[in-house]
Amino acid sequence: MNQPELKQQLQHKIDNLTKPPGSLGMIEQLAAQIGMIQNTTEPKVDKPQAFVFGADHGVCAEGVTAFPQIVTEQMLANFAAGGAAMSVFCKTNAIPLKIINMGIVNEQARWENVQHSAIAPGTKNFRHEAAMTEQQCLDAIAVGENEAKQAVANGANLLIVGEMGIGNSSSSSALLSALHGLSATATVGAGAGSTTGQQSLKIEAIDQALARCKGKTPLAILAEVGGFEIAAMAGVMLQARSLNVPVMIDGFIAGAAALFAEAHQPGSKDYWIFSHSSAEQAHVKMLAILEATPLLQLNLRLGEGSGSALAYPLVKCAAAMINDMASFESAGVAPNDA
Ligand SMILES: Cc1cc2ncn([C@H]3O[C@H](COP(=O)(O)O)[C@@H](O)[C@H]3O)c2cc1C
Numbered sequence: 001m002n003q004p005e006l007k008q009q010l011q012h013k014i015d016n017l018t019k020p021p022g023s024l025g026m027i028e029q030l031a032a033q034i035g036m037i038q039n040t041t042e043p044k045v046d047k048p049q050a051f052v053f054g055a056d057h058g059v060c061a062e063g064v065t066a067f068p069q070i071v072t073e074q075m076l077a078n079f080a081a082g083g084a085a086m087s088v089f090c091k092t093n094a095i096p097l098k099i100i101n102m103g104i105v106n107e108q109a110r111w112e113n114v115q116h117s118a119i120a121p122g123t124k125n126f127r128h129e130a131a132m133t134e135q136q137c138l139d140a141i142a143v144g145e146n147e148a149k150q151a152v153a154n155g156a157n158l159l160i161v162g163e164m165g166i167g168n169s170s171s172s173s174a175l176l177s178a179l180h181g182l183s184a185t186a187t188v189g190a191g192a193g194s195t196t197g198q199q200s201l202k203i204e205a206i207d208q209a210l211a212r213c214k215g216k217t218p219l220a221i222l223a224e225v226g227g228f229e230i231a232a233m234a235g236v237m238l239q240a241r242s243l244n245v246p247v248m249i250d251g252f253i254a255g256a257a258a259l260f261a262e263a264h265q266p267g268s269k270d271y272w273i274f275s276h277s278s279a280e281q282a283h284v285k286m287l288a289i290l291e292a293t294p295l296l297q298l299n300l301r302l303g304e305g306s307g308s309a310l311a312y313p314l315v316k317c318a319a320a321m322i323n324d325m326a327s328f329e330s331a332g333v334a335p336n337d338a
């Protein structure tokens with residue numbers, strides 16, 4: 001079946017379920033989107049797989065964050081022990097969660113249930129030099145791509161990406177600025193609680209880096225100001241199309257990975273479900289650029305993929321709606337005869 005035919009069949013099926021056409025609003029659009037992604041009128045999202053990619057950021061040396069850099073490592077330990085917000089939301093919603101160390105400062109750190117895929121002991125300080133080489137950037141993207149392929153080969157039919165990396169809101173603001181020609185002032189926010197003074201330092205660091213990003217490709221920009229965990233998330237997002245699998249996108253940091261992925265491979269965004277609108281001030285700008293209408297507005301500003309773990313039950317219900325609801329015909333309910 002070709003795409004326009006499938007789209008028509010999905011709409012026909014959704015409109016003939018026992019409800020006024022359109023009455024389930026965005027849940028109907030979601031069901032149609034998942035059907036288009038999975039190329040079927042019977043989409044399934046019963047085997048989710050979530051990933052949290054962790055990495056450190058050299059730009060922390062500029063004093064841009066509220067929390068010390070060591071918190072990335074300490075939080076990876078917390079994830080390993082099941083104590084992070086994402087850990088408990090995934091557990092509550094029966095979502096398997098894989099934690100991947102993409103490169104924290106402490107090269108010795110190992111945990112039994114944290115996969116070690118470190119590229120380097122953190123990125124370089126992007127205020128002064130490129131955060132990573134293009135090869136490191138490609139290697140980090142490849143980690144995400146391979147994780148996505150492996151998960152789908154093991155039966156996953158929905159992917160969720162999240163991150164942990166003190167300082168990564170600076171990278172995310174820088175990516176938004178560099179990819180879409182916005183000033184640092186327009187894209188910087190509080191992150192995990194930076195004071196206005198710390199936010200001024202963020203703006204200064206980003207302004208320095210923006211001068212180096214001018215005229216560069218999205219990949220070169222990601223290498224200049226990105227992070228290993230952001231690149232890995234982008235790798236998962238970039239694989240969505242070839243794997244016919246939806247990817248759920250969290251808030252501001254995942255949004256920055258999405259901005260890169262869409263600029264790198266336009267059209268990728270059709271395969272993504274936007275979970276929520278983050279309280280980080282510039283997230284609305286990202287969503288507007290990506291023409292995305294997120295499912296939830298809960299004033300979240302955590303990251304980790306937490307918004308996607310929270311929104312997953314809505315996606316499950318969208319699939320249940322299209323697969324399990326009765327049609328007017330099967331239930332013997334009279335349709336609108338106008
Ligand atoms: C305890 C703790 C847990 C977190 N979980 C996610 N983040 C979030 O905050 C960080 C980004 O904000 P910034 O750029 O201001 O450092 C990332 O690690 C992001 O995942 C956390 C932050 C903290 C402090």
Ligand SMILES: O=C(O)c1cccnc1
Pocket residue numbers: 169190191192250251252253254278279280283300301302303304
């Ligand atoms: O929306 C997010 O992803 C976010 C916001 C602030 C800090 N960390 C993550």
